[in-house]
Amino acid sequence: MPETKKFLYVNRKAPYGTIYAQEALEVVLIGAAFEQDVSLAFLDDGVYQITKGQNTKEVSMKNFSLTYKALGDYDVNKIYVEQESLDARGLTLDDLLPLAWEDEDDDWAKKDSIKVVSAAEMAKIMEQSDIVFSF
Template identity: 75%
Template sequence: MSDVKKFLYVNRKAPYGTIYALESLEVVLIGAAFEQDVALAFLDDGVYQLTKDQNTDGIEMKNFSPTYSALGDYDIRKIYVEKESLEERGLTIDDLQHLTYEDEDDDWAEKDSIQVVTAKELAEIMDQSDVILSF
């Protein structure tokens, strides 16, 4: 086995109702320093973590959603959002933040980090992962 493992962070819960989304993000940020092959999956209520225009003033919690837009700076390029989960919730990609990374192999071109994938495609991605951290 090579030294680099495929890490997949599976996010299935909405933000703020529980702490899982925030603390998952903290693992992702620390994990980024380990030079592994990292991907994030957002499915079921996890897709709500990526909505734009989150405003937490009224609940007096820290709005951690801007952190997602920093993931590109941590060289996290693979953010999978499940198509079926979006559709079931009446959401489209336009309801989500626009997340990007700069591709150093392509003259630092700005590219989209989010890929909308079907459940079937996500199943294959999960299957090919070595370490799956579920939140």
């Protein structure tokens, strides 16, 4: 498969009320092996997926939020979070997991993966993508 396409995974749902977030992450991890151009978007309640300090012990569900930290190792380092969704929920960048990646072209410098963007910028990112998975 010689072709490279721009894949965008759009995450819009809270992490534990339904299985969509967890199974979306499984697609991202498998998809990372295909050497495509991958971006992730978090908006609406999806922003809760990457909040810090998740604890699922009392609900007997798997806390898969730690897996997001591994995305950088899979070369998944373009993570867009919608500003309006954060604002509406009283969240800021400081409430989110410090997702980062190491840039091998820059002496393995550690760089932030998350970029907070406006709804209008998010629309452009969607428009410029070839494949949009919405979970």
